[in-house]
Amino acid sequence: MDWPILSLVTFLPLVGVALIAFIPADNPENSRRVALWVSGGTFIVSLLIWFNFDRTTAAMQFVEEAAWMPMAGIAYRVGIDGISMLFVLLTTLLTPLCILASWESIKVRVKEYMIAFLILETFMVGMFVALDLFLFYIFFEAVLIPMFIIIGVWGGPRRIYASFKMFLYTLLGSVLMLLAMLAMYFDAGTTDITKLLVHDFPTALEPWLWLAFFASFAIKMPMWPVHTWLPDAHVEAPTAGSVILAGVLLKFGGYGFLRFSLPMFPEASVMFTPLIYTLSIIAVIYTSLVALAQEDMKKLIAYSSVAHMGFVTIGAFTMTVQGVEGAIYQMLSHGVVSAALFLIVGVVYDREHSREITHYGGLVERMPVYGITFMLFMLASVGLPGTGGFVGEFLVLMGAFQANSWVAALAATGVILGAVYMLYLYRRIIFGKLTKEHLGKILDMDKREIAVFAPLVVVTLWMGIYPSSFLDVMHVSVENLLKHVETALAAAGHSNLAGR
């Protein structure tokens, strides 16, 4: 395609921002509509990427380049490959759903809310398509501004604490990454990611660069023990904020590991693999146990996200095709499933304004459609075959068994624990007799809510039943990535590892 489709997808939401800016604040309905139409339009445009994407090459596609700061060698470069493409679609899919989900729950400052979400969409898409180090960094960190506002203005009672914690934690990690990026520029003489991917960094420098990137990605991911900002942010954020946080923002870290840490610093990655494994295993087991003890639904799902992200890091650092593909698949399915679970919580929260598990019980009697939807996503989160969650976890475990069977065995216990806390949650909310009086008049999902969940149901089942349509997209890129890592390791004398 010869027109700049990636720039279009990235900056189209800003057109919506400009339109909404001129709508009077006392007319929230129009702001909602414009935001929905613009983000929906962005999704449709982004589908063109899916249909025109060449699945047989690992090279960057739809590449655009324009001069930006020529003196420093920084240019506006965007493009996607099999690793980033699906994340772009995930972002453009979730944003309109978020706007639809906040249709009634956001009542104050609707105009500003919609503007914040559309700006957020631009930054998120930009992050995934950026092919220049500094362009990537700008989008990566710019996301914090709208997210800070969304949590702080429309959040729950402890929103100020949560928004500050999120902002400062993430900023702390990313400033170190900025210095590493500068050091990379001075070593390689370019900020072009495609060139940096094949650049061989000095062995002495690699661990430092790796650690600086790790600081940023581990916090964003989040990995144990720097995950504590996430439960707070999730609990206090409005429903749609949680959806975006779990659905897209948590993928920044995993994407970063695959885009930067693994291919650019392969030796350091091997060196630090035990660290990653240890932290991930702790995340999987410990946060699963913590999730089991939660009384707040959102907090429970937040901790489950940390556990699921543990699988992602394990998969990525197995450096096997199955592991890496599993990691990407797990991120995508988690993006859909956890987003849906937060929306599920949002449905009852809008009606009852409580997230306490004990507030509910026996909802199936009044809300059958809700019960079925919840069940589907609950099972997807557990990793039932036939849902997207299964494929990712299975591939990760397959990769992990090839790399280190202990890691695989311990990670597998996480799957069991995941089933425990999710089924326990489901039982307490949905099953049983509807004895609580205040729930006597609760209504089932209306058409708008069903419209929000329908696409997510379709995607989850599609990902579970026919994973090839997604795996095909990433396969060539992942193989190319691992081949590059292998050659780099072989050149550096890691022959024993290169054979894997």
Add this chain to the structure above:
Amino acid sequence: MSIDQIIPALPEIFVACMIMALLMLGVFQKGALADQDVKSFRLISGLSVGVLGLTILLVVMLADRQLMAFNNMFVVDGFATYAKVLVLIASGCAIVLSAGYMERNGVARFEYAVLVVFATLGMMMMISANDLISLYMGLEMQSLSLYVIASFQRDDQRSTEAGLKYFVLGALASGMLLYGASMVYGFSGTTNFSVLADLLKGGAPSVGLVVGIVFVVAGLAFKVSAVPFHMWTPDVYEGAPTPVTAFFAVAPKIAALALFTRVMMEPFGEAADSWRQVIIFISVASMILGAVAAVAQKNIKRLMAYSSIGHVGYALIGLCVANETGVRGILVYLAIYLVMNVGAFACILCMKRGDRMVEQISDLAGMSKTHPTIAFAFLVFMFSMAGVPPLAGFFAKLYIFWAAVDAGLMAVAIIGVLTSVIGAFYYLRIVRVMYFEDAEDPLDAGVSRELKILIGVTAFIICFFFIQPNLILEPAAAAAKALLAG
């Protein structure tokens, strides 16, 4: 002396003549009635802005080559042009900012604008100084005007106190600077920058010369309010009338930093290894103090004082590097600092309740509902000062850290980024008060047109700087090159 010789100083001569003219005009305009005071204040302020605008044109017209005047005591090069344009813009903005405030507080006297232009003349001389003597003259001309401006609201106890404090401490710093200059002269036999530079090329500087340099550094550090010579800043910023604080925070800082850069790079550039550690200490201490001390502030002007101390620390990283990239970093930083601060102070000047200025951070509560546009602009300035991309403040820090990493000053760079995270905390606090808290007693609705325009323009620049960063980057790079070539 032929006429050619004074051409480099033409902008300064023009400003000096205009000041005399404005003074006389003001005196003759002045009548017995109070409202005539306001009238002449408005007239002279307007004319002063015009004079500054014309001076920018003159400065730019002389920009294409390096010129010396008055027996090499005065230099005009790309660096001087760049810094002078910034200073002139800053002074012009400061006069515009003060218009409404001065009238409301009954201090609308035309001398204010004249004094600002006077100080600006001093700054221009500082920037162009090529000799320790002309340096001192420019500096004193600036400082004396500033002392008066600080206590301009002469019926107000805090304002006079600020002026006196500034004067006493400023005189001490000037003394140190002079003492250092005399030692430099004693150990080298010259006060001229070019001759000093040639002398130092010969070999390592003598101990006495280094001691002299350190005293000069101490004097200059006072003028840029770098730690440990920063004590006056919060008190003066808090006590002076708000538009005066806005002026202090920008124009004199830019001029003093430009002067600092020239002194360290031109005459003493060869001795960089002897003084680098001093600057590193000053820079790191300023960044840390600026970040940590601001956290507990309740008064927004004090907060801005500590914030400016921090910003000076970042800019000084460029001087630690002591090469062309470093100077470029400083110059980019100064330009963006100018825009951010003018915008932020314009927002602070909107904080009125019942026609009286309020200064507590908590007074901003609920501003996002009562003044959505101004609150948004303030949010932009705060995120920009915190260095969050894609706003301009990020690029300012990027080019500073760029220079630091390039020169291998990793430790300074790491401290710099970590303090910027602490700094983010207090900038975010202002956003929090405006956006996350509800007003009990909202601020006045009316905002004057000048403030609206200034806020709009500066917020626009900060937001969309990333589209065309070359507009600042390229002139800054050229200016840095000119300084090191000369």
